[in-house]
Amino acid sequence: MEEIKQLIANCIAQALDKKVESEEILQKIEIPKNKENGDFAYPCFNLSKILKSSPLNIADILKDKIILEKNILKVEAVSGYLNFFIDSTNVIQDILKEIIEKNDCFGSSLEGKGKNIVVDYSSPNIAKPFHLGHLRTTIIGRAIYNLYKELGYNVIGINYLGDWGRQFGLLIEGYNRFKNEYEIEKDPLHILSEIYVRITKLAKEDESVMDLARENFKKLEEGNEEYLKLWKYFKDVSLKEYYRIYDILGCKFDSYNGEAFYNDKMDEVIKILDEKKVLVDSEGAKVVKLKENEPPCIIVKSNGSTIYATRDLAAILYRAKQYDFEKAIYVTSYEQIHHFEQVFEVAKNLVEEKYSKGLVHVAYGMVRLKTGKMSTRDGNVIYLQDLIEDSIIKAKKIIENKNPSLKNKEKIAKQVGVGALVFNGLKTSKIKDVVVDLDEVLRFDGETGPYVQYTYVRTKSILEKAKFSLKNIDMDTIDFTILNTEEEVELIKELNKIKKVIKKAAQEYEPAILNRYIIDVATCFSKFYNECPVITNNKCLTDARCVLVYATGIIIKKGLSILGVECPDKM
RNA sequence: GCUCCAGUAGCUCAGUUGGAUAGAGCAACGGCCUUCUAAGCCGUAGGUCGAGCGUUCGAAUCGCCCCUGGGGCACCA
Numbered sequence: 001m002e003e004i005k006q007l008i009a010n011c012i013a014q015a016l017d018k019k020v021e022s023e024e025i026l027q028k029i030e031i032p033k034n035k036e037n038g039d040f041a042y043p044c045f046n047l048s049k050i051l052k053s054s055p056l057n058i059a060d061i062l063k064d065k066i067i068l069e070k071n072i073l074k075v076e077a078v079s080g081y082l083n084f085f086i087d088s089t090n091v092i093q094d095i096l097k098e099i100i101e102k103n104d105c106f107g108s109s110l111e112g113k114g115k116n117i118v119v120d121y122s123s124p125n126i127a128k129p130f131h132l133g134h135l136r137t138t139i140i141g142r143a144i145y146n147l148y149k150e151l152g153y154n155v156i157g158i159n160y161l162g163d164w165g166r167q168f169g170l171l172i173e174g175y176n177r178f179k180n181e182y183e184i185e186k187d188p189l190h191i192l193s194e195i196y197v198r199i200t201k202l203a204k205e206d207e208s209v210m211d212l213a214r215e216n217f218k219k220l221e222e223g224n225e226e227y228l229k230l231w232k233y234f235k236d237v238s239l240k241e242y243y244r245i246y247d248i249l250g251c252k253f254d255s256y257n258g259e260a261f262y263n264d265k266m267d268e269v270i271k272i273l274d275e276k277k278v279l280v281d282s283e284g285a286k287v288v289k290l291k292e293n294e295p296p297c298i299i300v301k302s303n304g305s306t307i308y309a310t311r312d313l314a315a316i317l318y319r320a321k322q323y324d325f326e327k328a329i330y331v332t333s334y335e336q337i338h339h340f341e342q343v344f345e346v347a348k349n350l351v352e353e354k355y356s357k358g359l360v361h362v363a364y365g366m367v368r369l370k371t372g373k374m375s376t377r378d379g380n381v382i383y384l385q386d387l388i389e390d391s392i393i394k395a396k397k398i399i400e401n402k403n404p405s406l407k408n409k410e411k412i413a414k415q416v417g418v419g420a421l422v423f424n425g426l427k428t429s430k431i432k433d434v435v436v437d438l439d440e441v442l443r444f445d446g447e448t449g450p451y452v453q454y455t456y457v458r459t460k461s462i463l464e465k466a467k468f469s470l471k472n473i474d475m476d477t478i479d480f481t482i483l484n485t486e487e488e489v490e491l492i493k494e495l496n497k498i499k500k501v502i503k504k505a506a507q508e509y510e511p512a513i514l515n516r517y518i519i520d521v522a523t524c525f526s527k528f529y530n531e532c533p534v535i536t537n538n539k540c541l542t543d544a545r546c547v548l549v550y551a552t553g554i555i556i557k558k559g560l561s562i563l564g565v566e567c568p569d570k571m
Numbered sequence: 572g573c574u575c576c577a578g579u580a581g582c583u584c585a586g587u588u589g590g591a592u593a594g595a596g597c598a599a600c601g602g603c604c605u606u607c608u609a610a611g612c613c614g615u616a617g618g619u620c621g622a623g624c625g626u627u628c629g630a631a632u633c634g635c636c637c638c639u640g641g642g643g644c645a646c647c648a
Contacts, residue, residue: 031587033594043590045628055628079591080628125648165648214646259648285646293573294644301646308648337575338643365577366641398610416610428584431576433641440583445610446596447584454610462607504587516585519595530603530612549607571610 001091001496005029007069008040008084015065019050035486038076038083045080055080088489093480095496099551100475104558107498112153116323119145119155120315121331122251123258125162126238127171127196129189130245132382132436133367133374139425139564140364141331142251143511146562150502156323161258163235164311167196169217172230173209174199188237197377218305221263231260248388248418250564262314266306269313269350270299276349288346297342312343313350320355327358329509334363334431362509364430370437382436392417394442395450399571412568416450419565423449426511426563447519449565452556455522459553460569462534468546475547482544487528492548494524495555502562511563518559525552 006022009029013022025042032041044058051058059077066075066082071090076083099106121141124134145157174195182191203209220227239256246252270286273279278288284302299310319328330340340361348356367374374381395417399409406412424441428434444450462468483492497517505513534545557567 028590030590032591033587034591037591041591043629045590048628081591162648166646167648283645287645296645298646303646305646307646311648332648334576334642336643336648339648341575363576363642368641402610403608432584433577435583437583440597443597448596448610450610451596454608458608458611465607500587512585516595523595526611527613529607533607535607571608 001493004071004086004091005040008042008072011066011069011072012042012062012082014067015062016047020047032081032083037078037081038085039088040084040086042082042084043080044082088493089481089484092483092489092492095492096480096547096551097475099495099554100470100547103554104561106554107502107558108150108152109499109503110152112148112151112326115153115326117148117153117155118158118319118323118325118328119148119331120158120160120329121145122246122253123160123162123332124238124242125167126258127168127189127192127234128238128376129193130242130384131374131376132384132387135384135421135425136364136367136430136434137331137333138246138249138251139422140362140430140511141329142249142564143426143514143562144329144331144362144506144509146564147502147506147511147514150562151506153326156255156325157253158255158257158319159253160315161235161238161256161260163231163238164259164263165308166213166217168220168231168234169215170199170203170210170213171196171234172216172220172227173213174202175230189241192234192237193376200377214303214305218303221305235260245384245388248414249422250418250566257315259308259311262311262318265314265318266310269310269317272317272350273299273346278346278349288349290342290345297346299346309339309343309346312339313346316343316347316355316359317350320351325355325358327360328355329360329362331362331364333366335366337361337363360509362430365433368433368435370435387438387441388418388421390438391421391442395420395444398444403571406570412571415566415568416444416453416571419449419453419560420444421449422565423452423515423560423563426515429512430510449560450571452518452522452560453565453567453571455525456553456556456560456567457569457571458529459525459549459556462549463546463553466535466542466546468550470550473543473547478543478547479540480544480547482541483548485528485532487524487531488545488548491521491524491528491552494521495551498555498559514559514562518556518563521552521555521559525556 006026009022009026012025013020029040029042032038044055044062047058048055056079059080059082062082063075063077068075071087073085073087119141122134122138124130141157145155148155171192178195178198182195184191199209203213216227220231270279273288279286279299280289282296285298286300287296287298289296297309298307301307316328319325344356344359344361347359369380369382371380392413396409396413399406399413421441427447483489501514501517505511532545534542534549536542560567
């Protein structure tokens with residue numbers, strides 16, 4: 001397709017006697033929304049200044065001057081546009097052959113070969129159950145991880161656990177005060193989080209409690225054994241729970257180095273900033289001043305303990321050395337935009353430019369409930385565990401209803417239920433706020449995960465019925481010119497877009513672009529499915545269509561797998 | 572107050588980086604299963620693209636200003 005576009009650009013340049021470079025023309029060539037306007041279009045409006053004539057005239061004249069190359073069927077001049085119609089039979093053949101040959105590597109590239117990318121995502125604060133708010137960073141981060149892998153990068157996924165900070169001073173205070181009122185072992189995370197809510201409330205009423213918490217954290221930082229033991233307990237019970245959730249979601253990390261990991265690596269940050277003479281005293285704290293009239297970035301608090309920003313800076317320093325990263329991507333909600341602006345600015349004093357310019361904050365919108373902001377304190381929270389269970393139960397009910405004889409119902413219900421949640425979470429642009437509507441989240445028809453999975457299942461089902469196997473097929477003898485209905489041509493062109501889509505989604509850190517594309521592929525296939533029977537008496541037709549069905553399956557499965565959604569063969 | 576982000580059909584969202592008649596899903600209404608899974612497909616209806624001004628051959632898209640909602644603005648993360 002790209003070659004033909006280039007060919008068209010060359011033709012136009014020729015017809016213009018090279019008054020405009022073909023590169024420049026190529027940039028302007030677009031794909032018309034309406035098929036009646038051909039496969040490619042070139043708007044002639046900007047030529048009218050150069051040629052001193054009306055766009056309509058120019059289009060008319062150019063149309064007659066253009067010498068048609070092979071594979072270009074005709075040119076039309078319509079209201080200032082040059083519309084090109086191409087002969088897609090060769091193109092179709094090439095696309096299908098390439099997909100079959102490359103299989104799930106179709107659409108991948110090697111442009112990132114030898115380069116490292118760090119993706120920091122999920123990163124829950126320990127001692128709290130995983131709730132719906134954590135789902136977004138987890139699945140967006142994972143998708144970005146997979147997208148860059150497709151571009152050939154060596155990607156390192158880091159779960160930067162929120163396992164350090166004043167909150168643990170507070171939790172220790174609460175634990176020591178209230179632990180005897182609970183049977184913590186029964187459900188550690190929920191109970192710890194309840195204790196945290198209680199002590200937070202108390203600290204709000206009584207400032208001395210918060211002072212104790214600050215002291216506790218200071219002791220923890222200084223290595224107090226009793227507190228460290230408690231802290232380790234909090235971390236262990238949290239991880240046990242998180243591993244279970246990550247397992248259900250199919251999420252893996254290359255490192256679980258959280259904030260605490262950097263406890264002994266912050267002195268170096270302070271030392272470097274001090275040497276660079278950017279660290280100054282202000283109101284008892286050590287800070288780096290950034291813009292005029294703007295609060296500075298605090299590096300050391302007035303009580304001598306560190307803060308979030310210090311740990312993030314230590315992590316940047318460490319990751320630059322350890323991973324020699326091309327990019328370091330942080331996936332958090334947009335609440336932290338300002339924080340990362342500051343940290344990235346300070347980091348310029350800490351690491352070489354090649355690292356500091358690779359720092360990227362990927363900000364996503366807030367997750368809210370209809371009843372307001374999600375808050376453990378008010379009980380206004382949806383735990384991920386519960387939501388996943390509901391979704392799987394719903395999937396099972398539907399299976400029981402539609403396909404009662406299905407084998408492995410449990411496994412498939414899990415794939416569909418979890419797939420629905422993940423796919424739904426990657427459907428809209430990440431920057432938009434989400435108000436959770438459970439009816440919407442647990443919807444299985446329309447533009448949803450189950451719809452796409454169902455489409456994939458249909459491809460498998462056809463191929464099984466047709467007893468299709470690549471081994472019994474000689475690609476060179478298949479006559480692909482037989483695939484000439486509108487549905488077939490549209491579907492094949494759609495399949496071919498995956499490479500561009502992956503690249504764009506990665507560049508924009510926007511998995512939703514891939515999500516929408518997969519829906520488009522599924523919709524094209526469904527139209528084809530309804531209009532073009534695959535299993536027919538005509539062996540040539542059946543063979544060619546089977547290859548198309550097989551190729552569609554490859555693309556859907558690949559796309560879903562990048563998004564972290566599994567594909568059942570039957571459902 | 573300063574600053575960042577969002578505003579497109581009743582609802583949830585796309586919109587190829589400035590192009591031709593602004594597209595989907597849900598909800599509503601109507602049609603399609605004795606033939607590859609109807610978790611599907613087809614059709615009907617639904618729009619002053621938050622408001623205004625500007626930039627130009629052309630604006631949902633770029634600029635300015637205003638309105639609405641949300642975020643952030645030093646010892647929380």
